[in-house]
Amino acid sequence: MTSTRESAPLVPQVLVLLGATGDLARRKLFPGLFRLDRAGLLPPLRVAAAGQRQRRDADFRAHVCEALVEFADDPGDEQARHAFAAKVCYSAATPDDGAHLATRVAELERELGGHAERLVYLSVPPDVTEPMITMLGRTGLAKDARLVLEKPFGTDLESARTLNATLHEVVTESQVFRIDHFLGKEAVQNVLALRFANGLFEPVWNRHHISYVQIDVPEASAIEGRAGFYETTGAFRDMVSTHLFQLLGFVALEPPSRLTAETLRAEKAKVFDSVRPLTPERTVFGQYEGYRDEAGVAADSQVETFVAAEARIDNWRWKEVPFLLRTGKALAAQRRTVTIGFREPPPLFGSGNDASPGGDELAFELTVEPRISIDVRTKRPGPELEIAPARFVLDFAEAFDEERAVPAYERLLLDVMRGDQMLFTRDDEVERIWQACDRLLRHPPTPISYPQGSWGPQRATDLAGARSWRVSRGV
Numbered sequence: 010m011t012s013t014r015e016s017a018p019l020v021p022q023v024l025v026l027l028g029a030t031g032d033l034a035r036r037k038l039f040p041g042l043f044r045l046d047r048a049g050l051l052p053p054l055r056v057a058a059a060g061q062r063q064r065r066d067a068d069f070r071a072h073v074c075e076a077l078v079e080f081a082d083d084p085g086d087e088q089a090r091h092a093f094a095a096k097v098c099y100s101a102a103t104p105d106d107g108a109h110l111a112t113r114v115a116e117l118e119r120e121l122g123g124h125a126e127r128l129v130y131l132s133v134p135p136d137v138t139e140p141m142i143t144m145l146g147r148t149g150l151a152k153d154a155r156l157v158l159e160k161p162f163g164t165d166l167e168s169a170r171t172l173n174a175t176l177h178e179v180v181t182e183s184q185v186f187r188i189d190h191f192l193g194k195e196a197v198q199n200v201l202a203l204r205f206a207n208g209l210f211e212p213v214w215n216r217h218h219i220s221y222v223q224i225d226v227p228e229a230s231a232i233e234g235r236a237g238f239y240e241t242t243g244a245f246r247d248m249v250s251t252h253l254f255q256l257l258g259f260v261a262l263e264p265p266s267r268l269t270a271e272t273l274r275a276e277k278a279k280v281f282d283s284v285r286p287l288t289p290e291r292t293v294f295g296q297y298e299g300y301r302d303e304a305g306v307a308a309d310s311q312v313e314t315f316v317a318a319e320a321r322i323d324n325w326r327w328k329e330v331p332f333l334l335r336t337g338k339a340l341a342a343q344r345r346t347v348t349i350g351f352r353e354p355p356p357l358f359g360s361g362n363d364a365s366p367g368g369d370e371l372a373f374e375l376t377v378e379p380r381i382s383i384d385v386r387t388k389r390p391g392p393e394l395e396i397a398p399a400r401f402v403l404d405f406a407e408a409f410d411e412e413r414a415v416p417a418y419e420r421l422l423l424d425v426m427r428g429d430q431m432l433f434t435r436d437d438e439v440e441r442i443w444q445a446c447d448r449l450l451r452h453p454p455t456p457i458s459y460p461q462g463s464w465g466p467q468r469a470t471d472l473a474g475a476r477s478w479r480v481s482r483g484v
């Protein structure tokens with residue numbers, strides 16, 4: 010297999026996990042580290058876990074073992090879980106007091122022979138992130154460390170700039186890893202592989218051949234008890250200004266001069282710089298029926314649980330091509346699909362292709378085992394020359410049956426340990442995305458109510474025009 014990147018052996022790591030008692034750590038981070046450890050992919054590791062309250066090491070290790078039983082794909086046996094949990098110790102740490110944590114980190118670094126690298130993962134609520142960064146600077150914990158930041162990276166342009174400024178008082182941009190777990194998904198990197206490792210796609214990857222792009226992430230689940238988070242965030246900031254915009258960046262970027270973190274992110278930043286500010290006229294907000302009855306949601310909440318928006322990229326490649334973005338909770342299906350819709354050819358077969366069912370679409374399914382399909386029109390077998398839709402499918406599980414995809418968080422954790430920032434968002438990208446969203450967020454559309462299990466408000470369906478949303482067509 011050809012790899013485009015070198016993989017040098019990893020140096021021992023001390024992972025300082027702030028917010029270690031939280032939901033993300035329990036559901037994703039500890040199970041992910043456990044799997045990587047069992048797969049032999051981690052270097053010698055110690056975890057300095059921290060939450061705001063005091064806990065004993067033993068109690069916290071028991072909490073980690075429970076999380077593995079509940080959330081790891083393969084929780085292994087008790088011995089394996091205990092061996093992993095033994096690498097973890099716990100300290101209380103708050104923005105006001107990180108002294109005890111700093112002492113523990115120093116001990117763990119000595120335990121690993123004194124040449125370990127330090128990785129600080131900030132998995133704390135957004136309002137705690139900035140004061141925590143200041144604490145990391147004050148205690149020396151940020152010194153020479155890689156700092157992983159969870160979204161949201163601000164809530165608008167101004168707060169994103171303030172957050173970046175706070176970060177840069179303590180660390181340089183080369184130490185910052187803003188995580189967007191969608192970028193760890195196999196299929197996202199496949200957008201790049203397909204475009205730039207083949208002669209077939211890049212020549213048609215522009216407005217002359219593509220008539221629309223759809224980035225569609227409907228979720229069947231509702232807010233699942235995350236009212237506190239959702240009421241302050243909403244679907245736009247949770248999904249659109251983060252994951253969906255990053256996908257747009259990968260689809261739309263120009264070929265980078267080399268495949269490095271700096272060149273790739275510079276191309277993405279250029280795309281975001283060319284995105285025309287989103288408008289309320291071409292954006293639909295929705296709220297599912299029953300949202301206001303969820304525990305912790307205000308009775309008159311105007312928070313959107315659904316967004317459909319049309320983005321335009323004003324550059325030579327994409328002028329006039331709509332990029333349609335859609336996501337929402339409590340919808341008819343759970344999908345993550347990027348669709349590239351190609352222009353109709355001139356009529357040749359009888360009444361013209363406009364009347365033939367189907368049309369050319371390239372679709373990326375962002376599942377753990379990804380799938381790429383190309384819908385074309387072809388000749389239906391038989392004595393007549395009848396045109397009918399058919400599909401090429403590239404099923405990765407089948408094509409590479411012995412090689413398994415690494416789940417997104419695990420892949421990204423490894424990248425941080427390798428010091429590879431390619432799949433992490435840079436400061437200027439974040440600010441340019443907010444620039445494109447700021448006007449809309451200052452005058453957001455009123456959310457339209459929609460039934461649970463539907464495709465959201467009718468206006469959002471209409472936004473996609475004649476071909477409609479691929480996913481809603483049941484494809």
Ligand SMILES: NC(=O)C1=CN([C@@H]2O[C@H](COP(=O)(O)OP(=O)(O)OC[C@H]3O[C@@H](n4cnc5c(N)ncnc54)[C@H](OP(=O)(O)O)[C@@H]3O)[C@@H](O)[C@H]2O)C=CC1
Nearest residue numbers: 028029030031032033060061062102103132133135159160
């Ligand atoms: N949960 C998810 O699926 C996702 C979460 N994220 C992001 O990850 C981050 C963490 O989310 P999540 O795990 O859900 O949050 P939780 O509310 O579940 O956990 C918050 C964690 O932060 C700690 N904490 C809270 N306040 C303070 C404080 N003042 N000082 C020190 N520690 C504090 C808590 O400690 P204690 O328990 O002691 O109170 C707890 O460990 C957020 O930025 C979120 O946006 C991103 C993507 C998905």
Ligand SMILES: O=C1O[C@H](COP(=O)(O)O)[C@@H](O)[C@H](O)[C@H]1O
Nearest residue numbers: 190191226228247248252345417
């Ligand atoms: O970051 C988030 O992502 C999930 C969807 O992620 P997936 O990998 O399960 O598709 C979303 O449900 C959640 O609201 C959001 O915070």
